[in-house]
Amino acid sequence: MTTETKRVLITGSSNGIGKAAAKALSCFGYQVFKTGTRELNEKNYFPADLTSLDNVKKLYNYVKENFGEIDILINNAGQYLYSSIENTDINNIEKLFNLNFLSHYYLTSLIVPDMKKNRFGRIVNISSISAVVGEANASLYAASKSAFFGFEKSLALELAAYNITINSISPGWVETDLTDNALDENEKKETLDIIPQKRFVEPIEIANLVKYLVSNEAKGLTGQNINLCAGLSCGC
Numbered sequence: 001m002t003t004e005t006k007r008v009l010i011t012g013s014s015n016g017i018g019k020a021a022a023k024a025l026s027c028f029g030y031q032v033f034k035t036g037t038r039e040l041n042e043k044n045y046f047p048a049d050l051t052s053l054d055n056v057k058k059l060y061n062y063v064k065e066n067f068g069e070i071d072i073l074i075n076n077a078g079q080y081l082y083s084s085i086e087n088t089d090i091n092n093i094e095k096l097f098n099l100n101f102l103s104h105y106y107l108t109s110l111i112v113p114d115m116k117k118n119r120f121g122r123i124v125n126i127s128s129i130s131a132v133v134g135e136a137n138a139s140l141y142a143a144s145k146s147a148f149f150g151f152e153k154s155l156a157l158e159l160a161a162y163n164i165t166i167n168s169i170s171p172g173w174v175e176t177d178l179t180d181n182a183l184d185e186n187e188k189k190e191t192l193d194i195i196p197q198k199r200f201v202e203p204i205e206i207a208n209l210v211k212y213l214v215s216n217e218a219k220g221l222t223g224q225n226i227n228l229c230a231g232l233s234c235g236c
């Protein structure tokens with residue numbers, strides 16, 4: 001199958017990292033289907049709030065009927081939550097886990113049968129450096145993101161014989177609205193001070209790594225996590 005005929009679904013692609021990945025893959029000739037919560041007047045786009053698993057099924061049904069079988073799945077949609085454990089609203093526990101992990105578990109489970117049938121698949125999960133090194137006051141977020149690690153190691157084994165790979169990228173702070181909403185100007189300066197490269201990662205850097213992970217060149221890479229974090233995971 002050539003790049004041109006490969007079909008990609010990227011969650012959280014109306015903005016930020018997912019949008020950059022969608023652009024990079026489209027420019028490279030992939031057929032890309034996008035989703036987010038906002039309304040966008042674009043072909044190959046379906047709005048769905050993925051905190052509801054019913055909406056995950058609706059998204060899958062729409063994509064299958066209107067776009068076709070998915071060869072490449074980028075599990076990217078997510079939200080950040082900064083809160084001490086005692087102040088975490090009980091309602092946020094289920095909501096954040098649903099969005100950051102369970103929606104992707106469920107979506108993957110719906111798409112894997114076609115990948116197995118076609119004996120090809122690439123799955124990339126966007127985790128977070130907070131899941132790799134921990135982040136004070138972000139334990140719920142970190143836990144929701146670290147679930148990807150056990151998920152992908154197990155699925156890498158389960159799907160290896162079908163030419164399906166599954167890996168994650170763990171970004172450090174990236175220049176997106178998520179970062180703008182999480183940090184005020186002072187916090188940005190303090191954060192930059194502790195990042196070894198003294199800069200935020202650009203969305204295109206994540207997009208380019210996604211492009212590599214879904215390529216034929218990366219066929220031997222599976223069950224792995226790659227930290228793309230301007231040095232944050234190395235200590236300070």
Ligand SMILES: NC(=O)c1ccc[n+]([C@@H]2O[C@H](COP(=O)([O-])OP(=O)(O)OC[C@H]3O[C@@H](n4cnc5c(N)ncnc54)[C@H](OP(=O)(O)O)[C@@H]3O)[C@@H](O)[C@H]2O)c1
Nearest residue numbers: 012013014015016017036037038049050078173174176178
């Ligand atoms: N930015 C960082 O520093 C950073 C670091 C590590 C990991 N990450 C991870 O990278 C991923 C992308 O983040 P980003 O920085 O690109 O954030 P972003 O610019 O805020 O974009 C988030 C994307 O997720 C979608 N989304 C949010 N809530 C959703 C919901 N309930 N249902 C469905 N889609 C939803 C958004 O859609 P709408 O805008 O249409 O609502 C948007 O397309 C997230 O999983 C995040 O945890 C980001």
